[in-house]
Amino acid sequence: MSSSTDWPLWEVFVRSRRGLSHTHAGSLHAPDAEMALRNARDLYTRRSEGVSVWVVPSTAVTASSPDEKDSFFEPAGDKPYRHPTFYEIPEGVKHL
Amino acid sequence: MVAVTAGRTAQGAAGMTEAAAQTEEAAFDAAVAADERIEPRDWMPEAYRATLVRQMAQHAHSEIIGMQPEANWITRAPSLRRKAILMAKVQDEAGHGLYLYSAAETLGTSRDELLDKLHAGRQRYSSIFNYPTLTWADVGAIGWLVDGAAITNQVPLCRCSYGPYARAMVRICKEESFHQRQGFELLLALSRGTPAQHEMAQDAVNRWWWPSLMMFGPPDDASAHSAQSMAWKIKRHSNDELRRRFVDICVPQAQALGLTLPDPDIRWNEERGQHDYGEIDWTEFQEVLKGNGPCNDQRLAQRREAHEEGAWVRQAAAAYADKHRAQGESPSQGPGRARPSDGSDTAATPPDHPGTAAPSAGSEPSAGPSPSTGPEVTAQSMEATT
Amino acid sequence: MTAALALGDDALVLSHRLGEWAGHAPVLEEEVALANIALDLLGQARTLLSLAGDEDELAFLREERSFRNVQLVEQPNGDFAHTIARQLFFSVYQHLLYERLAAGTGEFTDLAAKAVKEVAYHRDHAEQWVLRLGDGTAESHERMRRGLDALWRYTGELFEPVEGVDIDWRALEGDWLSAVTSVVGRATLALPTGPRAGAWTAGAGRQGLHTEPFGRMLAEMQHLHRSHPGASW
Numbered sequence: 001m002s003s004s005t006d007w008p009l010w011e012v013f014v015r016s017r018r019g020l021s022h023t024h025a026g027s028l029h030a031p032d033a034e035m036a037l038r039n040a041r042d043l044y045t046r047r048s049e050g051v052s053v054w055v056v057p058s059t060a061v062t063a064s065s066p067d068e069k070d071s072f073f074e075p076a077g078d079k080p081y082r083h084p085t086f087y088e089i090p091e092g093v094k095h096l
Numbered sequence: 097m098v099a100v101t102a103g104r105t106a107q108g109a110a111g112m113t114e115a116a117a118q119t120e121e122a123a124f125d126a127a128v129a130a131d132e133r134i135e136p137r138d139w140m141p142e143a144y145r146a147t148l149v150r151q152m153a154q155h156a157h158s159e160i161i162g163m164q165p166e167a168n169w170i171t172r173a174p175s176l177r178r179k180a181i182l183m184a185k186v187q188d189e190a191g192h193g194l195y196l197y198s199a200a201e202t203l204g205t206s207r208d209e210l211l212d213k214l215h216a217g218r219q220r221y222s223s224i225f226n227y228p229t230l231t232w233a234d235v236g237a238i239g240w241l242v243d244g245a246a247i248t249n250q251v252p253l254c255r256c257s258y259g260p261y262a263r264a265m266v267r268i269c270k271e272e273s274f275h276q277r278q279g280f281e282l283l284l285a286l287s288r289g290t291p292a293q294h295e296m297a298q299d300a301v302n303r304w305w306w307p308s309l310m311m312f313g314p315p316d317d318a319s320a321h322s323a324q325s326m327a328w329k330i331k332r333h334s335n336d337e338l339r340r341r342f343v344d345i346c347v348p349q350a351q352a353l354g355l356t357l358p359d360p361d362i363r364w365n366e367e368r369g370q371h372d373y374g375e376i377d378w379t380e381f382q383e384v385l386k387g388n389g390p391c392n393d394q395r396l397a398q399r400r401e402a403h404e405e406g407a408w409v410r411q412a413a414a415a416y417a418d419k420h421r422a423q424g425e426s427p428s429q430g431p432g433r434a435r436p437s438d439g440s441d442t443a444a445t446p447p448d449h450p451g452t453a454a455p456s457a458g459s460e461p462s463a464g465p466s467p468s469t470g471p472e473v474t475a476q477s478m479e480a481t482t
Numbered sequence: 483m484t485a486a487l488a489l490g491d492d493a494l495v496l497s498h499r500l501g502e503w504a505g506h507a508p509v510l511e512e513e514v515a516l517a518n519i520a521l522d523l524l525g526q527a528r529t530l531l532s533l534a535g536d537e538d539e540l541a542f543l544r545e546e547r548s549f550r551n552v553q554l555v556e557q558p559n560g561d562f563a564h565t566i567a568r569q570l571f572f573s574v575y576q577h578l579l580y581e582r583l584a585a586g587t588g589e590f591t592d593l594a595a596k597a598v599k600e601v602a603y604h605r606d607h608a609e610q611w612v613l614r615l616g617d618g619t620a621e622s623h624e625r626m627r628r629g630l631d632a633l634w635r636y637t638g639e640l641f642e643p644v645e646g647v648d649i650d651w652r653a654l655e656g657d658w659l660s661a662v663t664s665v666v667g668r669a670t671l672a673l674p675t676g677p678r679a680g681a682w683t684a685g686a687g688r689q690g691l692h693t694e695p696f697g698r699m700l701a702e703m704q705h706l707h708r709s710h711p712g713a714s715w
Contacts (some may be wrong), residue, residue, distance in 0.1 A: 026264075032413075032420070035511075043191055047271065128612075181523070406620065411621075415618045
């Protein structure tokens with residue numbers, strides 16, 4: 001019945017304060033980007049949660065698939081030399 | 097629209113080998129056991145998905161139907177301060193409905209589908225909103241008791257095993273902390289006010305107390321979905337456990353208010369370290385659930401009317417967007433057309449909806465009980481509100 | 483404090499009308515948007531009325547003939563297009579007015595400096611919707627046209643000078659007309675051609691003459707407060 005009037009879904013990203021990244025806050029429906037932005041402002045920042053908002057059509061996001069979880073993310077697990085804690089430094093050495 | 101038809105499940109359910117299915121199920125069970133969150137694109141048992149969609153939908157419906165009894169008093173609020181508070185609260189309820197519909201959409205069921213089911217009487221909302229708000233004090237009683245009961249229900253939901261639901265609940269609980277306090281404060285002002293105001297407050301508490309207790313759902317031995325929901329960690333405490341906790345919280349608060357709870361059987365049970373309370377009238381509960389409460393028809397009628405009368409507005413905006421998209425122009429000037437200038441950090445947190453695996457639209461396994469089938473209340477944690 | 487009452491009553495009454503939308507908006511997102519606007523206006527009203535006296539006494543204990551709002555804001559909501567037409571006419575006016583007040587040095591400078599940001603958003607909201615309804619479907623176009631038509635006769639009154647507000651009212655009216663003309667044109671609509679001023683057009687709200695629906699609105703708004711004289715809430 002209402003399918004012809006369904007408004008598309010948008011993902012909302014909010015920068016909570018200057019110096020921080022935009023993070024995903026949630027989603028909402030809007031007929032177009034302009035309205036999505038305004039709805040996002042009304043809905044996700046009415047308690048001063050943000051200084052900047054992005055909206056992205058949900059269909060525009062490409063996400064990794066859980067089926068590929070292992071091949072995507074596990075190979076990074078056995079490379080501890082990418083982290084500073086991997087290296088032992090004699091006590092007393094500073095600025096490292 | 098959410099890409100609900102990108103059907104991983106369609107493949108998953110039909111094409112997967114039995115061994116692979118067992119591995120997936122084992123991974124799901126392990127994640128739940130380890131208190132990890134299940135995310136939208138993870139494999140999940142169909143019944144888990146159905147339970148969640150039903151519960152989130154019912155919860156979302158409760159938020160938007162729950163706007164009505166309180167909005168009933170916005171135009172009559174007796175001071176401008178109270179009017180601002182009440183408007184902000186009713187607005188929050190609309191917002192919470194939005195968060196919850198979004199969470200439900202991560203499982204591939206669109207908000208429009210869910211609204212259609214609500215309007216057709218095929219999905220429920222919390223029965224408490226089928227009681228009328230007869231006086232101004234009812235606004236206070238709803239805040240104190242109904243929101244209080246809802247919070248008791250909702251706080252454990254912040255740890256629900258389904259990620260998007262848990263995240264929505266975190267936001268809701270944070271925002272809702274003012275709802276209960278304003279209700280208590282409102283009642284306190286009345287209780288300490290003129291004799292007529294005091295009487296108004298007591299009358300409201302008398303009428304809302306028992307329905308609030310019913311919000312936790314049927315007793316544990318009669319709750320259809322509880323056990324499975326607890327095993328899945330959608331639900332964390334039993335109905336009776338939460339109800340008892342709520343009574344314990346309310347007894348001293350009522351004393352502080354200078355009001356009495358309409359139950360002569362409430363007394364401290366030294367042995368259990370909790371309060372005992374009187375018998376709940378489950379017949380009334382079931383009648384209201386069946387649609388025979390004082391306001392069932394009225395609430396649903398108003399909701400349908402708002403939706404139907406809004407149809408031309410939604411169509412207009414969609415038509416406008418289509419036209420201007422077809423013309424390849426930005427539909428209108430506005431402050432927000434600029435591309436994000438520092439796109440480097442876009443992917444801070446991946447959204448839940450894209451590519452969501454889901455049964456194709458319309459195939460929701462359980463549409464929820466029809467209103468005439470009686471008290472099949474789903475896990476009561478969804479009875480949360482406002 | 484004529485001016486504080488006039489501006490305060492405008493905000494109070496329009497906020498009340500928008501509050502009537504709660505639970506009836508065409509889509510959930512719009513529930514949130516309309517409530518935001520209503521809350522902004524209520525905040526402005528409370529500040530302004532407090533300049534003139536006790537906010538609750540002024541809101542709940544004055545008779546109809548003592549209210550100083552323009553008749554535009556007291557008009558019933560009608561359908562969504564009607565409400566949006568009212569929002570367009572009023573928010574463009576209020577935005578232009580508050581910009582001037584914020585730039586001035588009068589008693590409203592601080593209040594206007596804060597409120598002008600809120601009002602800019604109300605104006606944007608109204609303009610976005612006028613565009614979508616005007617240039618949406620045939621039905622929405624027609625409804626939007628009817629809304630503009632019906633409320634047109636209440637717009638002349640907006641520019642009657644308010645005692646204590648020292649601005650160039652003719653220039654304000656000129657700016658308002660060109661802003662409204664532009665939006666309505668982009669929405670593929672035309673401004674109504676009926677009269678905006680003169681004998682039987684609206685125009686005495688500032689003198690305490692209101693329209694019939696206003697009395698009923700006040701009866702609803704004030705009855706509880708008045709039923710408990712002296713009570714605090």
